[in-house]
Amino acid sequence: MAVSFNSIPAKVLTPFFYAEVDNSQANTTSESMQTLLIGPKLAAGTAAVLEVVPVSSAEDAADLFGAGSVLHRAVAAYRDGDSSGMLYVLPVNDPEAGVAGAKPVTISGTATEAGTLSLYIGEELVQVPVAAQDNAAAIATAAAAAVNADTSLPCTAAAAEGVLTLTAKHKSLVGADFAVNVNLLGKTNGQTLPAGVGVSFGEGTSGAGVYDLEPAFKALKDEPYEFIGLFFDDATAWNAAKSAMAARWDYAAQLYGHCYTAKRGTVDALVTAAKAQNDPHLTLFGVSETDPNGVAERLGATIAQVAVSIRADPARPLQTLVLTGIPAPRQSDRFERDEREMLLTGGVATYTDTSSGTQIERAVTTYTKNAQGAADNSYQDSETLHTLGYVLRFLRSRLTSKYGRHKLASDGTSFGEGQAVVTPKIIRSELIAAYSELETAGLVENTALFKKYLVVERDATDPNRINVLFPPDLVNQLRILAVLAQFRLQY
Numbered sequence: 001m002a003v004s005f006n007s008i009p010a011k012v013l014t015p016f017f018y019a020e021v022d023n024s025q026a027n028t029t030s031e032s033m034q035t036l037l038i039g040p041k042l043a044a045g046t047a048a049v050l051e052v053v054p055v056s057s058a059e060d061a062a063d064l065f066g067a068g069s070v071l072h073r074a075v076a077a078y079r080d081g082d083s084s085g086m087l088y089v090l091p092v093n094d095p096e097a098g099v100a101g102a103k104p105v106t107i108s109g110t111a112t113e114a115g116t117l118s119l120y121i122g123e124e125l126v127q128v129p130v131a132a133q134d135n136a137a138a139i140a141t142a143a144a145a146a147v148n149a150d151t152s153l154p155c156t157a158a159a160a161e162g163v164l165t166l167t168a169k170h171k172s173l174v175g176a177d178f179a180v181n182v183n184l185l186g187k188t189n190g191q192t193l194p195a196g197v198g199v200s201f202g203e204g205t206s207g208a209g210v211y212d213l214e215p216a217f218k219a220l221k222d223e224p225y226e227f228i229g230l231f232f233d234d235a236t237a238w239n240a241a242k243s244a245m246a247a248r249w250d251y252a253a254q255l256y257g258h259c260y261t262a263k264r265g266t267v268d269a270l271v272t273a274a275k276a277q278n279d280p281h282l283t284l285f286g287v288s289e290t291d292p293n294g295v296a297e298r299l300g301a302t303i304a305q306v307a308v309s310i311r312a313d314p315a316r317p318l319q320t321l322v323l324t325g326i327p328a329p330r331q332s333d334r335f336e337r338d339e340r341e342m343l344l345t346g347g348v349a350t351y352t353d354t355s356s357g358t359q360i361e362r363a364v365t366t367y368t369k370n371a372q373g374a375a376d377n378s379y380q381d382s383e384t385l386h387t388l389g390y391v392l393r394f395l396r397s398r399l400t401s402k403y404g405r406h407k408l409a410s411d412g413t414s415f416g417e418g419q420a421v422v423t424p425k426i427i428r429s430e431l432i433a434a435y436s437e438l439e440t441a442g443l444v445e446n447t448a449l450f451k452k453y454l455v456v457e458r459d460a461t462d463p464n465r466i467n468v469l470f471p472p473d474l475v476n477q478l479r480i481l482a483v484l485a486q487f488r489l490q491y
Helices: 058-065 070-081 136-149 214-219 235-248 267-277 295-312 337-345 382-403 424-440 447-453
Strands: 035-040 087-092 102-109 115-121 124-130 155-160 163-168 180-182 197-201 227-230 258-264 282-287 350-354 357-362 455-458 466-469
Touching: 035 070, 035 295, 058 070, 058 087, 070 087, 070 295, 087 214, 102 136, 102 180, 115 136, 115 197, 124 136, 136 155, 136 163, 214 235, 227 235, 227 295, 235 258, 235 267, 235 282, 258 295, 258 382, 267 282, 267 337, 282 295, 282 350, 295 357, 295 382, 337 350, 337 357, 382 424, 424 447, 424 455, 424 466
Parallel strands: 035 087, 035 227, 227 258, 258 282
Antiparallel strands: 102 163, 102 197, 115 124, 115 180, 155 163, 350 357, 455 466
């Protein structure tokens, strides 16, 4: 018998017609690229901690994780940019020893005319009506009521003797990441303080507490996630992610994926944080200290654009992707070009801000040095990791579908057509064909050199094993277009 059947026995006596179905040569799909956000929830949220839950909307996120929570705001920003992609969220509790940050706003004077106090929590406008003759205490009380009426805000408010105190809902440093401003759009847009009223801002407290993410990553088990958002800005959480991602890229796991996070700080502080990680599986976006946009909102919007783009083509550069719903900060609140160059060199991903909005500039990883401390750009860009993961999953799907139950023989073995037998030469041909398809898709290049350096051989000691040296030349991204404008006054 030349044909290898999976189910039909070699000898069967009962007539007549038997047929089995074999899908091993028909698989043309690729694995889905799922998004996972990991962040803190509030006690009011109904979701169980350390359990992955699918989330379809910002409204669901408010119920599951608490209105105004980091995850609620992150999901809202994500869904603005990716309304249909599969989104999963893993909530964790605030640290037991955490401290909520607070920011005081001091109101002074008495209004001599009616007007509106335009208070901004991040980019969220809270309008406070002010009547003529309202004193500071009355205005502060009205402002507190207006803030508390908007449950989507990251803070609650209290007023006493003309001081408005905004207290973060989360007990941690990341939970207190919200800027406070007045009349952010300025006089030209109709935002001025009522006559006689003054506003000043105190330093307040930043909040305290770090998150242990080891239980969170253990809860993921073997489920693959291509885009993992980490809504934490401390090294403890990132270190846990570093160990977990190394395990997910291990040869035995083959789960792959890439982590994205963000942190607010100076250039020096951000570069120091990135160098401490030096992780090919972590992209850290830098946010300036005075940027009014919340880090959670920026990161959620960023991951949405990354997910949409990478799903369509993992090798296309992420540069110039516009963050949906994230307005550009004022010129004075942006990193300048020389600062962004320093950030990128130090392993910190950057944005560009224009009057039209905020764009991803370059999504570098924190990996800048090898194990010996020498400069290493092999994992410089996150697109490289996404492309490599796609290629490996493509090969796994192709080879396991076609040859998952085949017998192994040496090259030159004479076996009948239809036999479930594979040889190193057949595997080599399959790999070359697969590589050609990947080249057509614009993910790899130089097929001729790939053929030259591809090695497929039977193991010398294990007769059931094939060893492969697979040397893909991953396609690159157009990053720099250098032009020498060598002008003439006359030819």
